Amino acid sequence: FHGTITTPLGPADIIWGRLIWGFARLGFVLIVFALIAYFFGAMELGPALLAIPPSILTGLAFTAVITAWTVTLEDTTALSSLFRFAIVPLFLFSGTFFPISQLPDWLEPVAYATPLFHGVELVRKITLPTADSSIVTGVPVWVSIAYLLGMLAIGIFLSVRLLDRRLRP
Secondary structure, three states, X not given: OHHHHOOOOOHHHHHHHHHHHHHHHHHXXXXXXXXXXXXXXXXXXXXXXXXXXXXXXXXXXXXXXXXXXXXXXXXXXXXHHHXXXXXXXXXXXXXOOOOHHHOOHHHHHHHHHOHHHHHHHHHHHHHOOOOOOOOOOOOOHHHHHXXXXXXXXXXXXXXXXXXXXXXXX
16 A cells, blocks of 8 residues: 555545445455356345345455454465454354354354354345244344444444554654
């Protein structure tokens, strides 16, 4: 970002540009994924397309928070630790591969606290409207949306603040 900051752009412009690019990229990838899922008979077209907005929200929330963290790094070696100690456990506790109801009772609250759970839960509630409580939880949709919007807002705030601190002497 050092080259970009020499232009009239500021840290907020850089972060917003990154998020806009993330939105465009996620939108394209998710539309293609939804169409492929539909053409191969894995999903109906309506639910597949309705799952795109919560998926984009989840992706942008992660983009913002991870951007805030990467702004503080000196090199890229810590990124492998991020995947090993954060991303992989998030998948295990999110309900991505199996419903949260299959976790031990004492681990279910851990799953509810993770951000990926809320993204997966939103998509499942949209694409599987008749699913029973073994597939989707009783967490209201607004709670998951608020969680992800809060994560996005905090990530944007921290990204702009930390990038400004890093790039300005």
